[in-house]
Amino acid sequence: MRSIIIAMLSCGALAIAAVAAEKPVELKPGPGADKVEANCAACHSLDYIKMNSPFLNAAGWDAEVTKMIGAFGAPISPADAKVIGDYLKAHYGQ
């Protein structure tokens, strides 16, 4: 991966126009909505959650939360992960 790092060092980036205009995505109110917003929205817009509804069962949402932490490195505490999982199952589950 040395070559990738070198390429990164040489790759310029300009702070100009091409930014997507993200609109607010409202989640259903309920216990844990704040944790979802604070944790999940750091890396992706919350439309990902609504788009993937309402077809995941409890195991399906648990697997998504586990994937975000385990595979994608989301820095979410086990306590918050539980609250987030419960919220998703209750409001966006099957």
Next chain:
Amino acid sequence: MITRRSLLEAAGTTALLAGAGQLSQPLAAKADEALSLSPQLPEGTRAEAVLDTLPGKKPLIKLSYRPPNYETPVELLRGAITPNDAFFVRYHLSDIPEVNPDTWRLSVGGDGANGEIRLSLNELKQLPATEVAAVCQCSGNRRGLFEPHVPGVEWGYGAMGCARWKGARLKDVLDRAGLKADALEIVVAGTDGGITDKTPKFVKSIPVWKAIEDTTIVAYEMNGAPLPHWNGFPARIIVPGWTATYWMKHVTSISAATKPFDGFWMKSAYRIPLGRFPVVARFASQETAANTPITEMVINSLMTSHGNGASVKAGGKVTVGGIAWDAGYGISAVDISTDGGSTWTAATLGEDLGRFAFRAFSHAVAMPTKGSYKVMARATNKIGQSQTPALIQNPAGYHHNVVQTLTLVAA
């Protein structure tokens, strides 16, 4: 530990978070009619999808703002070439720097190369140029139509497009560094990345045999213009016939490897069960006993002349048309059925823009009386493959090529 972000900062760059700006803008108006979303999509997808305009693009169907995932409305897929401003946008990760072409460099090396070189954009353009018309299609195009639904970006029909891509052959680029005989895979990486340095950077590998085909290129032009930012400016890898996961955008690193690349996006993502799909191209160095990386696209077609449920005039013929494509074996026929698949009639094929391109087709369907007509289209290629009549299930929702049925209402 040096993170990607700190590297960017050290290099004096500013990483933009796609979607971070303009949060105060009003909600986009819903326009379900204009979207003509498939009723097969998840309810939540149908509720959230809106027409939204990224800088430099026409209004596309927004599935997610950040990272941006926007698909092309079907009515913008009527021609065999998709305009740049209508081309779909797909990112895995949210940190998407805008690249300065003057300071951009392409690093070419790796343990499977004799040395390491760095090319500027002008140096890349000095290599012999070639152009190929090719379909770029997300592996998960039509994932949203899976029943039962599988999680992911819930694409309808429009996570694809066809463009004329111009650039240098990847093999010529590799030759500049000198490819060793024991090189196994070509590893490609770009500038976009995750928000935390724990997120696996989007890095892919391509088997050497595919990487050195004449049609695999490092493209810097799309339909005669520089690549749009959202489609990989200033250069991306073009792997005709293969799904878009290999078409690395904003490419900055090409690395020849003598061992199978084991990054997350190869080892864990973009895998299909072994032996389930009728694909020819294999990525042997990445296969396991259970699964294999997705490789070439499966044969497919899409009627684009009418939206589902469109009203047409009864008492004559209605010309239905669309596009067909495969992995490059060549479309030999598109057949139309109006009796639920009992009998089929050959459609007229349009201009052949090359074996990797969309092939247009059209057919005049008799609609003598008022009522509902169900029109099916099924493509066949020169090696005898055709679209599946029933969905081939797989956990990640790839390779949806079920024969489409379009309902037209004659009145």
